[in-house]
Amino acid sequence: xxxxxxxIGKRKIVEFVLLAAFILFFAGPLLxxxxxxxxxxxxxPDLLPNQWSLRWWRFxxxxxxxxxxxxxxxLIASIVTVLSIVICIPAAYAxxxxxxxxKRMFLFSFLLTHAFPKMGLYVSIAVLFYKLGLMDTLLxxxxxxxxxxxxxxxxxxxxxxxxxxxxxxxxxRDVGASPFRVFRSITLPMAMPGILVASIFTFLNSxxxxxxxxxxxxxxxKTMPIIMYSIxxxxxxxxGAVFSIILTAPTIxxxxxxxxxxxxxxxxxxxxxx
Amino acid sequence: xxxxxxxAVLGLIMVSPAFLLLLIIVVLPxxxxxxxxxxxxxxxxxxxxxxxLFTDRLMRMNIVFTLKVTVISSLLVLLVSYAMxxxxxxxxxxxxxxxxxxxxxxxxxxxVIATYGLINLLGNHGWLxxxxxxxxxxxxxxxxxxxxxxxxxxxxxxxxxxxLLTSALAGIPASVIESAKDIxxxxxSVFLRVIFPLSYxxxxxxxxFVFMSVIGSFTAPYLLGPNSPQMLGVSMQQxxxxxxxxxxxxxxxxxxxxxxxxxxxxxxxxxxKDEAARM
Numbered sequence: 432x433x434x435x436x437x438x439i440g441k442r443k444i445v446e447f448v449l450l451a452a453f454i455l456f457f458a459g460p461l462l463x464x465x466x467x468x469x470x471x472x473x474x475x476p477d478l479l480p481n482q483w484s485l486r487w488w489r490f491x492x493x494x495x496x497x498x499x500x501x502x503x504x505x506l507i508a509s510i511v512t513v514l515s516i517v518i519c520i521p522a523a524y525a526x527x528x529x530x531x532x533x534k535r536m537f538l539f540s541f542l543l544t545h546a547f548p549k550m551g552l553y554v555s556i557a558v559l560f561y562k563l564g565l566m567d568t569l570l571x572x573x574x575x576x577x578x579x580x581x582x583x584x585x586x587x588x589x590x591x592x593x594x595x596x597x598x599x600x601x602x603x604r605d606v607g608a609s610p611f612r613v614f615r616s617i618t619l620p621m622a623m624p625g626i627l628v629a630s631i632f633t634f635l636n637s638x639x640x641x642x643x644x645x646x647x648x649x650x651x652x653k654t655m656p657i658i659m660y661s662i663x664x665x666x667x668x669x670x671g672a673v674f675s676i677i678l679t680a681p682t683i684x685x686x687x688x689x690x691x692x693x694x695x696x697x698x699x700x701x702x703x704x705x
Numbered sequence: 706x707x708x709x710x711x712x713a714v715l716g717l718i719m720v721s722p723a724f725l726l727l728l729i730i731v732v733l734p735x736x737x738x739x740x741x742x743x744x745x746x747x748x749x750x751x752x753x754x755x756x757x758l759f760t761d762r763l764m765r766m767n768i769v770f771t772l773k774v775t776v777i778s779s780l781l782v783l784l785v786s787y788a789m790x791x792x793x794x795x796x797x798x799x800x801x802x803x804x805x806x807x808x809x810x811x812x813x814x815x816x817v818i819a820t821y822g823l824i825n826l827l828g829n830h831g832w833l834x835x836x837x838x839x840x841x842x843x844x845x846x847x848x849x850x851x852x853x854x855x856x857x858x859x860x861x862x863x864x865x866x867x868x869l870l871t872s873a874l875a876g877i878p879a880s881v882i883e884s885a886k887d888i889x890x891x892x893x894s895v896f897l898r899v900i901f902p903l904s905y906x907x908x909x910x911x912x913x914f915v916f917m918s919v920i921g922s923f924t925a926p927y928l929l930g931p932n933s934p935q936m937l938g939v940s941m942q943q944x945x946x947x948x949x950x951x952x953x954x955x956x957x958x959x960x961x962x963x964x965x966x967x968x969x970x971x972x973x974x975x976x977x978k979d980e981a982a983r984m
Contacts, residue, residue, distance in 0.1 A: 446800075450800040450804060453804065454800070457860065459822075460819060460821075460860070518726060522719055522720045522724070529719070531716025532713060539977055540724060541723075541727060542972065542973045545972075546917075546965075546969035546973055547735070547961075548920040549918065549922070549923070550922065550937070550961070551938075551957070551962055552735070552958070554738070554942070554955065555955070557954075558734065558951050558958075559737050578731065639817075641816060641923075641924050642923040642942075645923075646945065663821055663824070671821055675818040675822070678818055682813045682814065693809065
């Protein structure tokens with residue numbers, strides 16, 4: 432065994448250990464939850480559960496507010512996604528293709544959503560919502576979810592529209608396609624990966640949003656992450672682990688489906704000029 | 706000429722819904738909060754809510770604690786992320802490939818879940834302490850402690866920062882690095898003279914994001930931080946939600962804006978410059 436390691440060289444071993452530590456650091460907490468969710472009994476200091484069981488899954492699905500929160504979360508996330516597509520995609524197209532006054536100022540104004548620390552911004556919004564009577568309303572919760580997504584929902588599609596070569600659009604025009612037809616058959620399909628990534632990111636972002644909802648939506652709008660806050664303090668850790676998996680499942684599913692399109696380049700175009 | 710005007714009107718119309726939304730949910734609240742924070746207890750206007758931040762002992766402790774956690778977290782995140790981004794860009798191997806494929810997953814994991822996982826993993830009698838027990842190693846107190854918050858910050862921010870830096874490094878042409886090597890530059894000087902200067906802007910953007918996300922964080926410090934001192938995000942929520950002191954919460958919010966204002970300003974300006982360069 433030892434000669435094998437010596438053959439690889441010290442640098443390689445150090446590299447291997449560091450990379451493995453990196454992976455374990457990120458995978459550890461999630462793996463722990465998976466094990467917990469299927470454990471029936473897990474006494475200290477045993478390394479693995481003494482008994483495996485699905486008992487906590489039944490328990491979690493019997494809680495009424497848990498089941499309700501799942502429906503509510505998906506409803507809110509869908510509304511937020513549709514609304515932000517309707518509002519942001521036209522703006523993105525305009526930023527990429529049209530000339531209009533103050534274009535740069537408009538484009539950069541979206542940076543404001545990321546130029547303030549989140550909790551401070553949420554408290555500011557809560558102060559305003561309190562005055563407007565938007566506390567504890569569906570509209571209030573949806574608006575607070577839109578803050579996080581406004582920027583990349585505009586910027587990622589802007590970058591995608593820009594990457595469609597004008598020459599392709601022009602040649603379609605030359606053979607007689609109407610402007611709308613060009614948009615539908617050339618521009619939109621080519622910009623689709625970026626729009627898709629932005630939409631999925633929006634959906635997940637809304638599904639996972641906890642802090643703002645906690646501040647603005649209490650006590651009636653208990654989405655999944657909010658329920659999670661109380662599960663963590665009130666229930667045994669296995670119940671929390673089960674709910675964690677339920678809350679993470681849509682994320683994993685959507686990620687697997689969109690894996691082809693999600694890349695560091697596309698994603699980071701939502702946060703900086705490239 | 707007329708075509709140009711039509712285009713201008715169309716552009717403005719297409720942008721206006723998104724811009725209006727931005728005004729309502731970002732600009733208006735910030736202005737309003739600033740005004741509210743100046744309300745004094747007797748109905749007039751003064752800076753008493755801000756003075757409280759520095760005269761109250763607990764509040765002062767919270768501020769110092771927040772700054773300390775933020776600085777430590779930002780440094781560690783940038784260090785690890787830069788190293789990781791460099792490694793992924795210029796190395797190969799099975800493990801690196803695995804990381805390249807998976808490192809973005811934490812970006813999509815709900816913050817509450819990751820925090821909960823960390824509590825279970827690192828807590829008293831948690832999985833890690835069970836694993837280390839046979840080796841005779843006892844873990845220090847991590848959860849409900851400042852270390853726990855820093856660890857959670859690393860978990861949340863390293864993937865995002867690595868993503869930004871990786872995409873910046875990918876923009877550096879291999880030929881530039883090759884030619885630097887050809888004229889005899891060592892690894893270190895390639896990094897200092899070529900790679901860093903070409904990516905330092907993204908480096909600063911990344912710093913801005915980490916700094917702000919830590920100062921404005923709530924979930925992790927709320928669930929796994931100590932009861933006192935608190936991070937400002939948690940303290941703000943309590944002042945607003947439990948003590949119902951809107952004016953005080955507003956002053957705290959404005960204070961966190963001020964803490965981040967330099968970086969925020971820099972971020973917007975540097976983006977604007979880049980955009981100007983490419984338009």
